[in-house]
């Protein structure tokens with residue numbers, strides 16, 4: 001038997017639903033944060049830094065460090081570690097501040 005965090009606490013989440021990451025369909029479970037759904041799919045990085053474009057993902061996982069910023073449904077700078085995944089969410093890689101297209 002595979003041990004998972006859900007099995008360890010005997011969680012019985014509702015039915016899974018679909019979100020997308022950069023257009024790729026992923027499965028999320030009720031109660032998962034966007035970061036948790038990305039991790040479960042093996043995705044560890046969903047942002048690049050303003051200086052140098054270094055990859056970033058979740059670091060603190062409690063909403064403090066802001067390393068996990070993602071663009072969700074076209075809205076940049078969402079902390080993926082504390083934003084719940086919702087059915088149909090479209091998560092996209094955030095480049096820099098998420099407002100690069102506005103730069104002059």
Ligand code: FES
Pocket residue numbers: 057058059060061062063064065066067068069079080081082
């Ligand atoms: S991982 Fe630190 S704020 Fe989300």
